[in-house]
Amino acid sequence: MPSETLSVVVTRRLPEPVERRMQELFDVRLREDDAPMTREDLAAAMQEADVLVPVITDRIDAGLIGQAGERLKLIANYGAGVDHIDVETARQRGILVSNTPGVLTDDTADMTMALMLSVTRRLPEGLAAMQSGDWRGWSPTAFLGGRIAGRRLGILGMGRIGQAVAHRAAAFGMQVHYHNRRRLRPEIEEETGATYWESLDQMVARMDVLSINCPHTPSTFHLMNARRLRLMKPEAVIVNTSRGEVIDENALTRMLRAGEIAGAGLDVYERGAEINPRLRELPNVVLLPHMGSATREARVEMGEKVIINIKTFEDGHRPPDQVVPAML
Template sequence: MNDRPAPRRTAKPNVVVTRHLLPSVEARMSELFETALNLDDVPMSRDRLERAMQTADVLVPTVTDRIDADLIAAAGPQLGLIASFGAGVDHIDLAAARARKIIVTNTPGVFTDDTADLTMALIIGVPRRLREGTSLIRRGEWTGWAPGALLGRKLSGKVLGIVGMGRIGQAVAFRARAFGLDIRYHNRHRLPEAVETMFGATWVESLDDLLAQSDIVTLHCPSSPGAKGMIDAARIAAMKPGAILINTARADLVDYDAMIGALESGHLGGAGLDVFPEEPRVDERIVALPNVIAQPHIGSATIEGREQAGEKVIANIRFWADGHRPPDQVLEGLV
């Protein structure tokens, strides 16, 4: 087991938080631990992260902090827990942490509904051309209702292809069923028949087949060496003409240059994006495309979700400090 002896129970662990969290979460952390907060919310530089890891018992990073093997190797011997704020852990080198006997935890499940809600908003908004309509009104160029104005596509009867049928993928399927979408999915492993029946979902063994069948494709799989760039130029070219791509998962799943080219040519009918390769920078070509709804990585941005994530971080630290295995310990190879 990837464990390390906990600090003495009589001492509060020294906790460094890399970003500004909700006030209620920070207040509770300050009560329970010796906590260093980042109140100005400026992302920590690599040097600042390294200094923090040389002195902290617990580091609380977020998905924007790249905790690689070199940083972990330079950490002080007291660092025993990386309690990440967020469900994803691809920003942490788990193998390097395991080698140093540093436990890694995350906050699974708390953002499932929030991300599924935003995904559904994009699934609705892109084919109904909501960005174009909003822009028309903001520019003062709307001339009134007309039979042929801003014609979009209805959802009912369209094929929704879900890539990755974990918690979020299933939550999207649950919502999409109410809109009359024909739900098909690709996953590493087929779901039990009872689960498929509950969501009205059909398993498609081949990703290529799913892409070829779908009117709308939405991505909900984690980043991994095998998944990076899986929606490449060839696969985008094989998608239905006019198909729509939704990505609220990870930017590196998609070849964004190929996607932009397909959007510009009209092969793709639109895209809904919440993640980008070089955040916070967004490619100017994406910004200029009228058939793209782009959001600033807000899939998990609800007060309730962020509070629950903070509570999970606190619980994981308390379990570890008391000498117990944290409830959300991430085991390498099982993510």
């Protein structure tokens, strides 16, 4: 790259310390409001910038990448997941892609446990009763939930976040099980106290709680499809803080409505913000607006990783968090 300051375009508002540091280091164009860029805005930005900083709601597909200008050499994603970016097409065009792994682990694992407790202990129903003024005092049979200690937790995807969930669940007295495309090393299994299941079907059929912690890839799309959801015990609970596309949301909604699955805690959805309206109506479902990484600490650390990736690239080196198709 030439020595002049890089032209950087950011697609959404970022935490103030991140935006301030970007202004100090780069020729950066920030958003004045937090509205998502239109496809036309994204195309224009990719035609004029050296570096694009998108977020997960920006779909950077082959068509957009094909319109990119000659200057665009790095897509420095603000977030760990890159399923919204056509990494292969970017590579073919000589455009590097980077992400921000590792900084969301603890916050997402915390939210996974929060959703488990919210569903099993019926927290939203208690909150609604208090907010409506309907609560008339303690009763021996009111708002009875279930204890999570002693329950079997199945973790689908045993990467950083899955392992962090395992540690937390063990502290709550849960029995931890997992399915992963590759079995963990024995020392990690021992450290997490997790039991490996080669067959996802067999694990799903025996769990009391199922936590989705795998990324969205072509091989994980609808991994929890209607057939596999029907394997779950009627008293089981499913929690997803990973990617909505991993679950067939319509099939899940039907089974929750029919009482074939006891409950669900969801932070992500198959069609982004377009949530199945029937899902919203169910009392045995806790829905959150993609809050898994929503801590000030995580969002600033994500920005710091973006800056390091851009600065390393500007200095003529490979971004430390470069993503290549073979990783996906």
